[in-house]
Amino acid sequence: MSEPASSSVPSAPRADGMRIVVPPPLPLRGPLLAFGLDALLALVMMFALMMACYFGWALWRGVRLAMQHDGALAPDALAAQLGAPGALVLIVMTLISMGCTSLLLYVWRRRATPAERAHSFAAARRFRTWAWVLAAGVATFLLSSLLTWCGRRLGLEPNPSNLALIEAGFAQYPVFLSLFVVVLAPLYEEVLFRRVLFGRLWAAGWPVLGVALSSAVFALMHEIPGLTGNPPLTTVFLLAVYVAMGAVFAVVYRHTGTLWAPIGAHMLNNALALGMLQASGG
Template sequence: MSDVPSPSGALDATRSTLPLRSVLPAFAIDVALAIALSFSTLMLGLFGWAAWRGIQLAQRAGGTPDAQALQAQLGTPPVLFLIVMTLVSTGGTALVLYLWRRRATRAERRASLDRLRNARTWIWALVAGVATFLFSTLMSAAGRLWLGLDLEPSNLDLIKDGFARYPLFLALFAVVLAPLYEELLFRRVLFARLWQAGWPMLGLVLSSLVFALVHELPGLNGKPAGSTLFLIAVYAGMGGIFAWVYRRTGTLWAPIAAHILNNAIALAVLQVYGDASV
């Protein structure tokens, strides 16, 4: 796992700032590659499942079944398959882009280990994790009570169903695996590219916006425009906190730990109260 050389924003000013005309195209390529890789992997998985399911139904029916009847019987993929495909498509994309586009140098890895020995790194991670949960909770509560918005995350039903059927695997996925690959992709690959080029605030804004759109894409989440925009703002704020703690500590393990803590609290609240913030 990788990090950038400077542990705090104070050292950013000592770096040369690269022109945006050379930085933004690289950032755009990262985003385009992430979309293409994750979407194509997910589609391949869904097509594979549909073909396998179709063969099963055809064998049960005997002979050559009617195409429309077969399509109606396909149904939807099981929840475990959807969770695994999310892990493979997004997690695989994060790993590929990290190794291909943003692999850590030996000096960066050494600096990361040094910062893990600093107690302040873990204090900042703890503060960021709790702050992220409180931010999303308070924002969601305000949006529901004052604006009457539907702020249930699009993936909440999948999480509830997955936890009911496969509690240990869902907990591992939501609390550990998802934070690992999301921080690798959104903070190391996307945010750190602009940070290292001398544009940390622009990197924070753009990477957080991409992070938010991945979670709530307008037109595809089945929610009204107002609810979608509010959810995007909440997710972007969460991404901004993770990017900030990465920049503050200089180690990617800090936002990973903060993300893990946020998800663990949210999952615990979901199980106790049957509802959770974003």
């Protein structure tokens, strides 16, 4: 997990303060098609893995029900008693589907070279990098909090569609839910949205477009219009919040030259949000 090769990092600062010569951007068609393919593969993989997890859970649940009733349940009765996965199961399904998708696309489509990894770890050892992490983590938390407050003043209830799941998971499994929200989710999301998607266009010399498109995909993966149960205006508002957050993380990645920086900022944002959620009682 690291930045694009230094020869393709537009205007990234060297450790000695010199500037890397900015190469001319590649023709947009090829990188844009590759970006679209990456996004499509991510969507297909996540959906396929989520369905596989659901069918695996349904099979396990059905076998358990059949054993409890000595196989006497009719198929219709068995289907009626299956129910829906609980909070823990849904969180694990999400972890498997998105985590595996991010890892597979990283290895298959955007694996870091040894030179990239060395450059990334060198950047991660600089004080400036962690100043960016602290500033960005606090800024995204304050920005999302301010936008949420503004939304409520406008008569909206901009609650993310995954909020109920997070609250239920924290009530039953606080340690695991905290680990998932603060550590695991930022790791796989930054690998996918910043390294794979944003990094694709950044390395091709189109960083501004990369920020815009990767942030849009980041938002759509969190709030899918028409499937969240939120009114259209609330959905648009939440999408804008996620776009802003994704843009901040992409800018941090570009200015620090290491993926560990947006990962750290994302972790800090989520930790602050989870802490505020619990402090306010939900």
